[in-house]
Amino acid sequence: MTLKHGAILKDTQTQVTRTTETKVSSTRTDTSRCATTLAGLVFSILLFSMSGNFAHASTNSSAWALEQRSPFNVKVQQAKTRAYYPLKRAKQAWKICALVPHLKDAYWIGIDYGLVQHARALNITLELFEAGSYYKKVKQLSQLSHCMDGDYDAILLGTVDPKLLASFHQPITKPVIALVNRIDSHKVTTRIGVNWYQMGWFAGNFIKQDVEQGNAQQVNVALLTGPEKQGGSDWVEEGIVAALQPASKTSSSDSAKNSSKSSKITISSIRHADNNRNLYRDQLYHLLKDQTPDYILGSAVAIEAAVGELAIKQARHGSTLISRPEQEPQLSEVAQLRGNSQPAPQIKLVSSYLSPAVLRGLFRNRVAFSSDDSVVLQGKLAIDVVVRELEGAKPFGDIGPPIQGLQGDVLKKHKLENSLAPADFYPIYRVNPRN
Template sequence: MRRLIYLLIACLGTIPLLAEATLDSSWTLQQRTPFNAKIQTVKSIQYKQLTSAKKPWQICALVPHLKDAYWIGIDYGLVSKASQLGINLELFEAGSYYRKEQQLKQLEYCLNQPFDAILLGAVAPNLLDNYPGQINKPIIALVNRLDNPMITTRVGVNWYQMGWEAGHFIAKAVKKIPPSSPVTLALLTGPESVGGSDWVELGIQDAIANSHIEITSIRHTDNNRDLYRDQLHNLLNDHIPSYIIGSAVAIEAAIGTLQHKQLIGQVKLVSSYLSPATLRGLHRNKVAFSSDDQVVLQGKLAIDIMVKLLEGAQSFGDIGPQIQALEQGKVQLDMFNNSLAPASFYPIYRVTPKTNL
């Protein structure tokens, strides 16, 4: 029943998506080298997007989950661009970063069905090493890196840089605090060593390396608000840090937890990526900082690049939007069309050319 509802939404909702998808003829992007490296050289480019496809290609998209605003934003970008180009898209979610076997089954399905190509938001960098069969279709890494020589195009940002931006903000903010006054930092960056959490933590650590900031706690859990509330409860019972850097879901949970414990203002919150709740927190001075990697644009770009590859283009390497550094009190709520799905959007799992009514 749930899937039927999503398909109905896809049929009814593509007209506004199509209208929005045609607003810009080109995007300002970054190409990064070396491919999949932690430290990269960045080249700014103007990328001209497609306005049509040569045929109704069939694309399979695999993502870890659709449980938070990040991947829902990716979904919105995928759906809007697929609708605009008149191609077929089917999306499958593994359900969690801890469900590698489920994603491998979904990969097997997409390889054996009449899909032309696969967009793979992998639950683990080594996912393809665990696939025993033959891979005979083009695969683009979507958001998360894939450590496999057959992958030569990845759409996303550098997650080390996402963490570095967050850590750099804190390092700048505490420069005027005397070294004798301890500045403590707790990390709640997401599932351990999957997605981008490991590189986010490395970026944070490098950004604060020459400061007097001490990381006093590193905690991991799946991106679930209730699980983060438990982690926050344990953290704050153990000690009260000066700053908490976390995933957007962790920071969303922290806003309410700090308010309940009357710690607003005493503990500053920094988000490693953007969500509607963290954006409101920035606007209301409840969140000090957030990195923003423009996930809607990433979804649109992934579809656009995959169609170009299917129509004869060469690999695009490591490519994606520029990371935006957002500080509290300096954001306007209506300037994030490339970053967040509309509040009215619900996940859509299938787009067909017939839905372009």
């Protein structure tokens, strides 16, 4: 069944294993030790054959819950959940090169933390290089050349551009695994990450459901979705639109049914910026000067900026002043301006991914919703998978954690150790194996 607008078809390996074990157990009798041994052997063979790449002789006992998606590297995918048992050790001290767009926000810092933690656990060498921006394609190409020519065994490539390898004109002599962002090349057959179309759909669907539960006749949604057509921002944007305005994505028989619902929602503005808070403040300044949307949906960096900007705007409601983009909100200034009798219009903030500031916003009810794709686990998984492939495993295709939706009232039930790096973690660029 093809997934429609981000819906997930889940077929858990745990359920399959439990059924098999029950069948095997039912054949055991106290009178036949031979039959018991044979049944146990059959069960072991069945379990090994089902696990494929998910079993390894040197694995940890606790499994990671992951999604295996297909077809590979396409926008709309089928997904099945799998129990993945991470390695406890590598067969040798591999040397891995990791390239990332930047380490300017919590997303890629969380990826770095996961990479570092699992590289240390497996006692391998890791070297990480950042391009510095999604707009520094030339620099990342130079870094890729350095890693291809160096003594690295494999490359984890968090690309700044899906078509980066089309501009790389030297032979690809080492395994390249896509890290987080997709790579449009037949030379790459494994990607660690989530479906970015689905990430956008999750955030957009929250707004759609929120609107349907309310009484508003018409709502406006402003999008601040990240660098234009870089990383996964284009698919995120398409997923958002598919969730907010499903009539354009449905069959003709469903079109009339959905048109009344989708007509409530208008995407009133789409703006892009690199992941820099000052750039987003500038975008927000102009956005809020032109209009007051009912929702702002954006990257975590955009939503972080919006929390501060809206605090100032609410305090100054009724005034012609709007905070300048370069200004940080000051609590003393906000307190002095709370004498307005008319409350400011409530703008709901929705983040397409999680950060520490977005998490604080969720706790304080300043952010309504955030998608969470477990970036720390993605980093750990990338190290685990690259080591497995170096040691003979087949390509893993599209694999990564399931996406979760977070709201303030469900955070107490959500474990965050795989979602964010610790607050005191600073980026680490090299891990050396222990002697």
